[in-house]
Amino acid sequence: MIIYQPLINNLSHFQSLKRLIDADLSEPYSVYVYRYFLNRWPELTFLAFDSESETSDEPIGCVICKSELHRGRRMRGYIGMLAVQSDYRGRGIAKSLVKKAIEKMHQDGCDEIMLETEVENVAALNLYENMGFIRMKRMFRYYLNEGDAFKLILPLTQRSCVRTTFLDDVNGIDIL
Amino acid sequence: MDLEKEFGNLHLSGSTKDGLIDEKLSDLVDITELFFDLGKDLSPQTIIQDPGFNSFEGTHSLEVNNPKLDSSLISLTSEEERFSCDVACGATDVERLMYVTGIVDWLARFLVCWLNEYQTLPTTVLSCRYVEFLLTVSSEREELSYLRTGDRLYDQVLCDAIYGICYFAKFVQKLLKAGVVFEEEDLNFNHMGLDFLSYVEDQELILTRLHRSIDYIESLQSPETGFLQHLLKLICCLVSLENHLKVYSADTTELDNLIEEAIYLEQQRSSECDPPPGCFSMGIQKRLSNQFPPKHLVVPTWNYKGFVIMAQDIKAVLMVDKAASMLEAAQLASFFNKLTQRHVVARALFPLFFIRDDERVLGRYSGFDCINLHLTEFCATTTASTTILSPEMTPVLQEAMNIMFEWYQNMAQNTSRYRQGYNRQLLLWDALHAQMESCEYEIASQATGEESITKTGIFMPCSSWVFFMKVTAMIEYVLKGFDLEVYKPFEAFAMFWYSYYLSYQQESCLEKVHEVIESKINSIHSLGKKIKKQKNAQKKTELKAQYRHLMDNNMESLRTNKRYLSYLLMHGSIIKSLSLCEVLQFSILKSFGVIDNKTSASKIFSNDRLLLELRLKPFSSIGVPELLTYEAFESALNDLLITEPMISSKLEKTLDRISKEVSNALTAIDTIKKCINAGDNNGLLVTGTRLVKEQALKYYDQLHASAKAIELNNAVITAKLGRSKSSSISDKFTVRLSIPNDASRFFPLLELTNSTKNKRVR
Numbered sequence: 037m038i039i040y041q042p043l044i045n046n047l048s049h050f051q052s053l054k055r056l057i058d059a060d061l062s063e064p065y066s067v068y069v070y071r072y073f074l075n076r077w078p079e080l081t082f083l084a085f086d087s088e089s090e091t092s093d094e095p096i097g098c099v100i101c102k103s104e105l106h107r108g109r110r111m112r113g114y115i116g117m118l119a120v121q122s123d124y125r126g127r128g129i130a131k132s133l134v135k136k137a138i139e140k141m142h143q144d145g146c147d148e149i150m151l152e153t154e155v156e157n158v159a160a161l162n163l164y165e166n167m168g169f170i171r172m173k174r175m176f177r178y179y180l181n182e183g184d185a186f187k188l189i190l191p192l193t194q195r196s197c198v199r200t201t202f203l204d205d206v207n208g209i210d211i212l
Numbered sequence: 213m214d215l216e217k218e219f220g221n222l223h224l225s226g227s228t229k230d231g232l233i234d235e236k237l238s239d240l241v242d243i244t245e246l247f248f249d250l251g252k253d254l255s256p257q258t259i260i261q262d263p264g265f266n267s268f269e270g271t272h273s274l275e276v277n278n279p280k281l282d283s284s285l286i287s288l289t290s291e292e293e294r295f296s297c298d299v300a301c302g303a304t305d306v307e308r309l310m311y312v313t314g315i316v317d318w319l320a321r322f323l324v325c326w327l328n329e330y331q332t333l334p335t336t337v338l339s340c341r342y343v344e345f346l347l348t349v350s351s352e353r354e355e356l357s358y359l360r361t362g363d364r365l366y367d368q369v370l371c372d373a374i375y376g377i378c379y380f381a382k383f384v385q386k387l388l389k390a391g392v393v394f395e396e397e398d399l400n401f402n403h404m405g406l407d408f409l410s411y412v413e414d415q416e417l418i419l420t421r422l423h424r425s426i427d428y429i430e431s432l433q434s435p436e437t438g439f440l441q442h443l444l445k446l447i448c449c450l451v452s453l454e455n456h457l458k459v460y461s462a463d464t465t466e467l468d469n470l471i472e473e474a475i476y477l478e479q480q481r482s483s484e485c486d487p488p489p490g491c492f493s494m495g496i497q498k499r500l501s502n503q504f505p506p507k508h509l510v511v512p513t514w515n516y517k518g519f520v521i522m523a524q525d526i527k528a529v530l531m532v533d534k535a536a537s538m539l540e541a542a543q544l545a546s547f548f549n550k551l552t553q554r555h556v557v558a559r560a561l562f563p564l565f566f567i568r569d570d571e572r573v574l575g576r577y578s579g580f581d582c583i584n585l586h587l588t589e590f591c592a593t594t595t596a597s598t599t600i601l602s603p604e605m606t607p608v609l610q611e612a613m614n615i616m617f618e619w620y621q622n623m624a625q626n627t628s629r630y631r632q633g634y635n636r637q638l639l640l641w642d643a644l645h646a647q648m649e650s651c652e653y654e655i656a657s658q659a660t661g662e663e664s665i666t667k668t669g670i671f672m673p674c675s676s677w678v679f680f681m682k683v684t685a686m687i688e689y690v691l692k693g694f695d696l697e698v699y700k701p702f703e704a705f706a707m708f709w710y711s712y713y714l715s716y717q718q719e720s721c722l723e724k725v726h727e728v729i730e731s732k733i734n735s736i737h738s739l740g741k742k743i744k745k746q747k748n749a750q751k752k753t754e755l756k757a758q759y760r761h762l763m764d765n766n767m768e769s770l771r772t773n774k775r776y777l778s779y780l781l782m783h784g785s786i787i788k789s790l791s792l793c794e795v796l797q798f799s800i801l802k803s804f805g806v807i808d809n810k811t812s813a814s815k816i817f818s819n820d821r822l823l824l825e826l827r828l829k830p831f832s833s834i835g836v837p838e839l840l841t842y843e844a845f846e847s848a849l850n851d852l853l854i855t856e857p858m859i860s861s862k863l864e865k866t867l868d869r870i871s872k873e874v875s876n877a878l879t880a881i882d883t884i885k886k887c888i889n890a891g892d893n894n895g896l897l898v899t900g901t902r903l904v905k906e907q908a909l910k911y912y913d914q915l916h917a918s919a920k921a922i923e924l925n926n927a928v929i930t931a932k933l934g935r936s937k938s939s940s941i942s943d944k945f946t947v948r949l950s951i952p953n954d955a956s957r958f959f960p961l962l963e964l965t966n967s968t969k970n971k972r973v974r
Binding site for chain 2: 196
């Protein structure tokens, strides 16, 4: 059985998470990237465990996120990394992890969720687009592996659909 | 802060009195143990919580001891480790010649890898030990330094070739620094802390030395030197390229020479020589300051034709110097990078060559001249001159000029940035439109004559131009999304419907301008009739003089305007017709249940209204034309759906309408192509495409192919779906967006595919 838990109070899993993600991502991330996400937004990292496995305390999947005020106007959730151990793929674990993360960011007041993914990563595009994300723009040679990326956004509130320049700031004061 | 406190404890007991570490090895203190000891007290939770550390910093940070991120861990072969620039490699004269030829050959081909294939400097040119050595030594002395191996091929020829290559790289660096193209994205100039000949101002010095080396090799009278000679000649051409920026030379002699040399070298595969072992390596990434993760060297293919591409693309840019009007310049800008992304050097050069350091366009026109010409070429001197010359207009025209310059710059961007550029421009055009309208209305209200009054009220020529530019930008932004594969099939209806709506708005604006121009022409002609009727001799003479003046000064430009507007109308009608065809085909497919304009995605977090509004966010603030609401899109589609009763005849009607629109588009395309071929002085239309004839024809050929494909798709759809609805159809088929061969990427086909075979779109 797959169990999902937030990372909070589980920082001991740091090395396992790093290993899990390093195995798949084309971008080599330094320890600082992980620390940046995990130390500041531990509540926005979710782990998946296989309770029936011999190593049931080792995560077999994770999603790492953050949420911040975007240009002072809009709360933006961001999915930074998502990985599922290869022998656990095709079981909807990634989808469940992303869903949990979005639910949490939604509860926290995010207006939208954003992420980037490789244009060639059809599996990731299908996953996110099936959850309602749309491609906002294409970014030329975005990754170190020279591939293009799509920036995907899932709008959660109407504020996501207004240009930042025309939004009131979070305190309700319109600068225009 | 805890973190600062903990870092504060990390001091070195072995540091010298002034805080600097003595460079002598014997004075260095091994702090490894101390470092790890103190590090134990650091709490991970306190690390990276500084607000200044963002995800950009994170993803660009390196990590000691991480083999993927620490270039000091790169392992070199013993040959690479031991490689010395003080010794000439090769036991015999011939071997040394082969080695030097091999090094210069690799460096030349590495230039193509770097610039045409977007590789980095450290994995290409800078991976050469000699380049690193010479740049290091020369920058210390701030003058060109040479090898001292005792062999002239190394000490002179190789050095001259390397300095030539580095001088060209310096030119590329200058282009990059101008900020037109993007570092890392379009071009990587990771110089590893090396100075690329900033102390060498004189191109002649580099060229003279290259020529002396060519002479020297010739003097060897050896058949094996031919390849190296041509390599040096190619480098000479590269060194000369900076003239297009330094003195804005439009002379293409050196580019033609470059093409000739590159074609020659491309054919000399059999002359390939290996460089000495260890000469090219990842060593520089290990030795010098490196801000990037370790990266393996590229293996250069036989790629001399890459120089041909660069030279031809630069030549395409330089053609703008021959522009006889701003229309021709604008059309060159529109088409030169539209269908195929041009070489990065050409793209970077274009705006810098077009808008000079002194802000003069092509060195001929001031910014004001430029905007004045754009306006008058659009809506005639007679309609716009009074307005343009009004002092109230000066700041507005200044703003128009700034936006126009941005427009020109955007044309040279890479394919993704191009769309983003329009996204930014939309706000600028919209703000300018409001500003221009207010100013022009004020001026027109004060005017005593009937100049600006039309059937529909005050005619504002400058505002019409701004509106036209704004709507063109909106359409381009929308349709470019198809090219970049940004939209999913379910979004095709909304985007094509919006494009149709915008084309309609644009058409109305152009028709109004066309009407005003035509009335001006007619009023001059009617003056001729008045003269005939006039009995009073003096009045007749006055009228004749007025008529002659108008015929001599205004008629020609009015006729040109009219023909240009006819072209714009015809071009717009193609976009409008093809957009409508796509919309109608979508409506048929939706009527049969094989596609929907609603997402099939989970709606637990979002909904269709939000998705559409997010998609249209760039237009959310645009005043005119007003953004269509979610309900308006829904209603438009509902009106087009084919419903019971008499489905078959309704379907027939829709198919007929598509065929009619296709036919309209094809007629317009053929007319435009004929006029492009005939030139602006010989056709119905003024297209301004003289300098980009080939690219413009290809663009319209692609639209032609799209129109034909849409027509064919009618038959495919009806063959697959039949002429009556059935509940099983929606399970059998799915729709994907596909680009037929040689068709326009702006109008992908709504292709019916078997859903069991192709569940995934794109």
